[in-house]
Amino acid sequence: MNAPLKLTDRKRQAIVDAAIAEFRSSGFDTTSMDKIAATAGVSKRTVYNHFPSKDELFAQILHELWCSVGAMQPPPYDAARPLRQQLLDLLNKKMEMLQDGYFLDLARVAIAEGIHSPERAQEMVARLSDKEEAVTAWLRAAQADGKLLKAGDPEIASQLLQGQLKTFAFWPQVTMNQPPLSTAMQRAVVDTAIDMFLAYAG
Known part of the structure; x- marks a missing residue:
């Protein structure tokens, strides 16, 4: 407690x-x-x-955004575990973060300011890319283990995999204030994303 x-x-x-x-x-x-x-x-x-200053207050909001992303980092690749189960763990972690109301509020503020400040936008994109590196590293390890023979560039594959979740569970909520997905819809999006990815890369 x-x-x-x-x-x-x-x-x-x-x-x-x-x-x-x-x-x-x-x-x-x-x-x-x-x-x-x-x-x-x-x-x-x-x-x-x-x-x-107001800038330091905004910096604190960005810091909390990075911490929210960092707290949801997936476990490293495990050669002994089934690939689909690991992908489920990976994307469920991502989904949990994307549907968190506080994270979405932080993201809305950061993105809105990034639109008006190109320098801030570039910094935010770079830092978010760093935070999403864990998924890329997982894919790279799975490729090295011979489990994802057709995945191609792991950075592109990572964006494709995570982008499918963001299409349903991030951008509509951030840009159009749509409500979070239901539990059933979250599960359907994750399952479909995994099925499509494995059909493409497995």
């Missing part, structure tokens, strides 16, 4: 949550620290005590 957060940590999280809400509704440029303080229910001074 997690220990309860200290008051200062609760205030810090309230500020981050308020910033996410305000950045989503008004955009980064037009959101003021005053508005974030009001939404968080704290003083402007408290906001600045935790985050000296």
Whole structure:
């Protein structure tokens, strides 16, 4: 059981949550620290005590996004386990992350700001690619073990495999505010993605 957060940590999280809400509704440029303080229910001074600038607050949102991605890293390839079971574990982990409401809120803020700031967008794409390297490494190991003879370039195969999930369980939710997939739909998307991938690469 997690220990309860200290008051200062609760205030810090309230500020981050308020910033996410305000950045989503008004955009980064037009959101003021005053508005974030009001939404968080704290003083402007408290906001600045935790985050000296709006840029540092945005950096914290990105940090939490990377941590969310990093926390869902799949286990390494295991030559002794059936390929399909490992792929199920791999994509179920990915699906769990993509359907997490807090992760989606973080992603919405990051993507919206990335559209207005090409430099930030390039940095975000590079860091997300690094975080998704675990799937590429798994595919590379499976190829080396002779289990995926027709997969081709593991980086392309990784994007194809993960992209099928994002088509249903990420982009509609982030860009059009569609609700998370039902459990049955999540299972159907994962199973279909695996079946298609193994038919192509196995």
